[in-house]
Each structure stands twice: as structure tokens, then as C-alpha cells.
Amino acid sequence: MEIPQITTDRLTITIPSIEEAPSVVKYVVENRDFHKPWDPPRKESYFTLEYWQNTLEQHRREFLNDQSAKFFIFTREEKQIVGHCNFSCFVRGCSHCANLGFSLAEKAQGNGFMYEALQAAIEYVFEELRLHRIQSNHLPHNYRSRNVLRRLGFVTEGYARDYLFIHNGWQDHVLNSLTNHNITSI
Secondary structure, eight states: OOOOEEEOSSEEEEOOOGGGHHHHHHHHHHTHHHHGGGSOOOOGGGGSHHHHHHHHHHHHHHHHTTSOEEEEEEETTTOOEEEEEEEEEEEOTTTOEEEEEEEEOGGGTTSSHHHHHHHHHHHHHHHTSOOSEEEEEEOTTOHHHHHHHHHTTOEEEEEEEEEEEETTEEEEEEEEEEEOTTOOOO
């Protein structure tokens, strides 16, 4: 299986190569404070080139081993990273599901990039990777994430108290899912 290059009118969605690690570091460093309220606590090593060289290599291995698809979102013209969308924790067997997490650069907010990227990435995950279900959860006050998930057709399924350790404590989350009705057998 090859590493995908998913393209839209404005974006390329892919798992970066190790050589692209400096671009990833630039993205995480530039958005460190902006993402802090939505992210788990990060060690200082998370913001280093060595960390991302190792992590991108791991992301590629996980994809090739059918464990995850951890994509970064690049603008097609400038080839700048503006976000990421991670489909992780693949479960096959009778479930065929994954978890989705995503973030967008502060400077890219309000341009429809996340909707455009997720629409294309979800189509790839459903059609090419043949997943049946994607689960994505958000903090109750994260209205942007809620809105993009709703626009993509995700359905709210519940509410989990103290679900994830985000920023500086255990946070409640709204549970959502999207089902691929084209998968009728495994």
C-alpha cells in the first residue's frame, strides 16, 4: 500500500515524509498556544525536530500496518501545513472503526479548510480503507469542532464525563459518529 496523496481544490492531505518534519515542527510550534486549550499536555520534546522525525516514521509504519491514517493538511499552492486529521486506533473484525481527531492552524480558521480536508479524508477512509464507522468527540464548548462534525453528517451519540485529560484536567466530551452505509460485509 502506498502513502496516499489526497487532493482537493485547495489542499493536499497526506502523511508527511521524514524530510517534511521541519514543516510539522513549524506548525506545532506556531500553534502551540492556540491549541493548548484543546490538546492534552505536551512535553517539550513534542516541539522538536527529533520527535517529529521519529513520529512521522511511526505514522507511516502504522498506516502500512493498517493501524491508523494520521494525515497533515497542506495548502496546494504554498505547500504550508494548515492542520491535521488523525484516524487512529483502527479496529477491524466485526467493527471496522477508527477514532478521528483534528486541528487547524490559528491563521487558517474560518476558511473552510477543515471541512474540505475532512470531507476528502473521510471519503478516502470509507472507500479505500473500507472503514464502517468513524468516532469523533469534542469538548462541549468547542463549537467549531461541533459545527464541522455536524456539517459532515456526524450524529451525536452521547456525553462522556471526565473522558480525556485535556489542557490541565479531565474534561467531559460530546460523543459523535459517522457510519459508512456502503460497507455491507466484512
